[in-house]
Amino acid sequence: MGKKRHLLLVEDNPDDELLTIRALKKKNVLNEIVVARDGQEALDYLFGEGRHAGRGRTPPEIVLLDLNLPKVSGLEVLRQIRANPATRLLPVIILTTSDEESDRMGSYARGANSYIRKPVDFGQFGEAIEQLGLYWLVLNRGPKD
Amino acid sequence: MPASPTEGQPPLFPPLQGRHLIRTLSIALLVSALAGLIMFYITRAYVIFQAERNVENLLLSHRAIHLYVQRDMHPALYRYQAKGELSKDFYAPELFSSSYIVRVQHVFYNQARLKAGLPEVYYKLAADNPRNPVNRADPQEEELIRRFNQDRSLTHYSRVVEENGKRYLFYAVPFLANEKRCLKCHGRREDAPRQLQERYPGQGGFNETVGRIRAIESIKAPLAEEYRVVTVVTGALLAGVLTIVGLFIFSRSLHRTVGERTEELVIENQGRLRVEEELRQLNQELEKRVAGRTAQLEAANQELDSFAYSVSHDLRAPLRGINGFGAALLEDYGPALDEQARMYVERIQAGCVQMGELIDDLLKMSRLSRGEINRQPVDLSRLAAGIMAELQNAAPERRAKVSIEEGLRADADPVLIRAVLENLLGNAWKFTAQVEEAAISLGKTEENGVATYHLRDNGAGFDMRHADKLFAVFQRLHSPGEFEGTGIGLATVQRIIHRHGGRIWAQAAPGQGASFFFTLG
Numbered sequence: 001m002g003k004k005r006h007l008l009l010v011e012d013n014p015d016d017e018l019l020t021i022r023a024l025k026k027k028n029v030l031n032e033i034v035v036a037r038d039g040q041e042a043l044d045y046l047f048g049e050g051r052h053a054g055r056g057r058t059p060p061e062i063v064l065l066d067l068n069l070p071k072v073s074g075l076e077v078l079r080q081i082r083a084n085p086a087t088r089l090l091p092v093i094i095l096t097t098s099d100e101e102s103d104r105m106g107s108y109a110r111g112a113n114s115y116i117r118k119p120v121d122f123g124q125f126g127e128a129i130e131q132l133g134l135y136w137l138v139l140n141r142g143p144k145d
Numbered sequence: 146m147p148a149s150p151t152e153g154q155p156p157l158f159p160p161l162q163g164r165h166l167i168r169t170l171s172i173a174l175l176v177s178a179l180a181g182l183i184m185f186y187i188t189r190a191y192v193i194f195q196a197e198r199n200v201e202n203l204l205l206s207h208r209a210i211h212l213y214v215q216r217d218m219h220p221a222l223y224r225y226q227a228k229g230e231l232s233k234d235f236y237a238p239e240l241f242s243s244s245y246i247v248r249v250q251h252v253f254y255n256q257a258r259l260k261a262g263l264p265e266v267y268y269k270l271a272a273d274n275p276r277n278p279v280n281r282a283d284p285q286e287e288e289l290i291r292r293f294n295q296d297r298s299l300t301h302y303s304r305v306v307e308e309n310g311k312r313y314l315f316y317a318v319p320f321l322a323n324e325k326r327c328l329k330c331h332g333r334r335e336d337a338p339r340q341l342q343e344r345y346p347g348q349g350g351f352n353e354t355v356g357r358i359r360a361i362e363s364i365k366a367p368l369a370e371e372y373r374v375v376t377v378v379t380g381a382l383l384a385g386v387l388t389i390v391g392l393f394i395f396s397r398s399l400h401r402t403v404g405e406r407t408e409e410l411v412i413e414n415q416g417r418l419r420v421e422e423e424l425r426q427l428n429q430e431l432e433k434r435v436a437g438r439t440a441q442l443e444a445a446n447q448e449l450d451s452f453a454y455s456v457s458h459d460l461r462a463p464l465r466g467i468n469g470f471g472a473a474l475l476e477d478y479g480p481a482l483d484e485q486a487r488m489y490v491e492r493i494q495a496g497c498v499q500m501g502e503l504i505d506d507l508l509k510m511s512r513l514s515r516g517e518i519n520r521q522p523v524d525l526s527r528l529a530a531g532i533m534a535e536l537q538n539a540a541p542e543r544r545a546k547v548s549i550e551e552g553l554r555a556d557a558d559p560v561l562i563r564a565v566l567e568n569l570l571g572n573a574w575k576f577t578a579q580v581e582e583a584a585i586s587l588g589k590t591e592e593n594g595v596a597t598y599h600l601r602d603n604g605a606g607f608d609m610r611h612a613d614k615l616f617a618v619f620q621r622l623h624s625p626g627e628f629e630g631t632g633i634g635l636a637t638v639q640r641i642i643h644r645h646g647g648r649i650w651a652q653a654a655p656g657q658g659a660s661f662f663f664t665l666g
Contacts, residue, residue, distance in 0.1 A: 016462060019470070125465065126472070
């Protein structure tokens with residue numbers, strides 16, 4: 001049996017991981033958070049392969065996806081999510097440091113639902129995560145709700 | 146090194162040499178001389194032939210008179226003697242002698258010729274056995290008489306003789322052969338008329354035999370006129386030949402000159418082609434080098450891109466960590482920290498934010514200095530007014546007098562020129578923050594046909610001694626305590642201006658405002 005309502009955070013930087021989880025918890029986003037630390041792990045988790053083989057196929061509620069990832073890049077992860085019928089409609093929010101136009105356009109072109117740049121200022125960062133959680137996990141009605 | 150154009154093949158035309166010219170001229174002269182000689186002989190032969198015909202005509206005419214005398218007059222005279230109207234003893238050369246009559250009539254002929262302006266023609270009837278010594282043949286004439294008697298097929302004898310430096314045509318024909326009736330006066334003396342015997346006492350003219358040729362008739366005609374014709378004709382023809390030879394040589398020479406000139410042109414042309422080829426190769430090489438440099442630059446640009454990306458991502462991540470954990474420290478353990486400790490953590494966080502801005506500005510400069518320039522007409526006045534309005538809105542408490550010249554237009558990249566104006570106007574706004582009433586103006590002057598834009602403010606200004614640092618990255622002429630900023634703005638502005646092919650410079654004094662001037666290429 002797979003997990004019920006949960007969130008997949010794809011993040012290789014342990015600081016960002018910790019701060020993101022802290023911000024989400026702080027803002028009372030109560031869902032369970034699964035962390036994948038590179039692109040391949042994210043794909044394995046989503047498609048029940050590799051380490052996650054036999055996990056079951058319950059997809060996460062949303063995916064918070066960093067772009068600059070080891071092994072498989074964020075953009076490639078996004079492409080494969082959109083290419084697979086099981087995850088085709090999964091909300092994917094790009095959460096990245098990059099403000100490059102190529103990354104932004106590339107993300108939207110591959111079907112990202114949102115693109116959020118991580119600010120340096122933690123106050124702003126916390127605010128962004130709070131709003132993100134509120135919007136996607138509370139307000140937004142997903143395709144499978 | 147390209148091969149010489151004449152190498153390995155003979156020249157189009159051999160060069161003109163003195164030896165060659167002399168040979169050509171000699172051949173030409175030889176040919177002319179030969180042609181002249183041939184023409185001379187042909188003409189002379191023809192002229193003499195014509196003269197012979199004329200002389201022959203004359204002799205035939207004389208022959209006719211001889212025959213008239215012998216065949217018409219003699220029978221008539223004998224008839225008169227037979228009738229008794231004339232004595233049988235009568236003889237008078239004026240009436241009986243054809244040689245006498247023809248000789249005399251020839252005298253009249255010559256008189257007529259002289260009267261007509263023609264030279265005299267000499268006529269002689271020469272006999273080896275003459276009755277009248279006048280007709281006595283000289284040895285040469287005797288020889289001719291003998292020859293004509295021996296060879297009856299000979300019709301005439303002709304040759305050109307020279308006497309006293311003058312040329313004559315000597316033409317002789319055999320006289321009529323003796324017939325039986327001739328012997329009446331040329332036979333035995335005792336058979337001849339009495340008055341004939343009395344007039345010519347000797348045996349001259351008697352004792353002739355039938356069939357013998359007893360005389361020749363000869364004409365000696367001057368050839369001066371004919372030779373003049375020969376000279377004139379030969380001269381004319383020779384002149385013609387010489388003209389043709391001359392023309393031929395001239396034509397050859399012209400031909401050779403044209404050939405040489407053509408060759409020169411060919412060589413010159415080949416030289417030009419060679420230079421062209423070299424230029425083309427040089428051009429190709431240059432293009433190749435440009436392409437190589439471009440590729441290098443593109444590679445460098447790509448490296449810069451990935452570098453900027455790394456800077457953006459990798460430098461900001463730890464900053465965010467420091468800032469985030471600082472915040473977490475304050476939030477979670479704030480009460481446990483004293484005032485001083487909290488202040489330190491806040492300074493750490495402020496440093497992180499400042500560093501984040503620096504990174505952002507650096508990335509912005511890097512982005513603005515790359516990529517294509519997309520020039521199009523831009524309304525600078527409207528753009529500047531919009532930026533000033535935004536600045537004023539952000540600080541409505543500030544008093545400012547903004548004067549922007551109407552209708553300032555430029556051919557520039559709209560995004561980049563906006564960044565320039567944002568930076569310059571932002572600076573002007575920033576550095577006039579401490580004056581009572583800010584005065585900011587934007588205008589344009591034409592200098593040597595180049596549009597020069599100027600932006601003046603009455604702000605803090607700066608010391609011109611440091612003007613060289615104005616446009617360098619991270620260079621600031623004011624301390625962070627006075628005015629905030631990353632020191633990247635003007636460096637970005639200068640890069641954009643340079644990319645437009647323009648120039649930017651400044652005039653200022655501390656406390657007296659600053660003026661920035663720029664062109665856009």
